[in-house]
């Protein structure tokens with residue numbers, strides 16, 4: 092394992108901001124830590140970087156305990172949210188900064204800077220002033236600077252946080268490609284699930300200093316570990332229910348569940364795609380309370396006579412109007428019995 096956290100714990104006063112976290116990152120793996128504000132994501136990175144001491148537990152790099160190893164000797168690169176470029180240096184000066192710290196010979200450094208700027212899509216930008224760059228360009232310079240000393244582990248804290256949506260979406264694809272090509276091992280944190288899912292081989296969801304779930308983007312998306320993860324991912328149809336056989340009793344009536352689901356009192360996730368709308372006389376009667384255009388589909392918010400609202404995903408053409416009364420039934424394949 093390139094990186095292992097072993098029961099890593101950080102306390103501020105009484106409160107454990109990291110609470111006995113175990114995490115392994117293999118070489119060449121891209122891991123994204125995802126979680127709400129205050130869940131401990133940045134603290135996790137700072138611990139690995141050697142900027143935050145542990146109350147207990149261990150950080151190992153290549154199997155070696157990093158206790159007492161200062162930040163600059165850990166061989167990890169860290170790129171922060173507000174990319175902190177030096178405004179008085181030009182682009183090349185910023186990129187070379189990472190190298191100068193490692194006392195590279197001058198000619199070699201210039202060649203490496205040229206190579207890095209090409210890599211991040213800014214060929215020939217070496218003499219430009221940092222202040223004259225767009226947000227996305229500054230982000231690329233910060234990335235080149237972090238990659239310059241060839242860190243064995245690259246850590247990114249909200250790497251695309253400040254940028255507008257379309258630029259973020261483009262950069263995330265570029266980053267994924269770049270890391271794949273370079274074989275870089277990456278530990279990134281973000282609160283944006285789209286970004287994490289697009290970038291990562293593995294997603295780690297944090298809650299209150301603990302890991303709520305770890306898995307591939309597909310695993311986490313298909314089978315959120317619990318109601319917290321499901322809600323954090325933006326799923327709204329989360330209800331308690333009692334599972335007996337292949338159905339559950341819920342506030343929305345009887346809901347079918349997949350074969351082999353855990354039995355007894357549980358929490359259910361109903362994906363919006365599994366909420367099917369039909370004539371008012373069939374299934375659970377609901378009134379359309381709102382519609383939200385989502386680009387590829389319409390999210391239809393349904394109010395049953397009793398019980399919480401439901402969200403359905405409808406094709407653009409089939410979406411009912413606000414005020415319509417529809418009958419709802421459920422597709423067992425889109426229902427997950429949560430842990």
Ligand SMILES: Nc1ncnc2c1ncn2[C@@H]1O[C@H](COP(=O)(O)OP(=O)(O)OP(=O)(O)O)[C@@H](O)[C@H]1O
Pocket residue numbers: 103108126127128129130131132133134135282
């Ligand atoms: N030096 C400190 N002293 C006291 N509390 C701290 C300190 N640093 C962080 N915290 C607290 O620890 C908790 C976790 O902080 P952290 O920055 O790791 O969260 P985060 O998940 O990265 O949040 P965000 O997404 O908002 O950056 C927060 O509640 C924060 O207020």
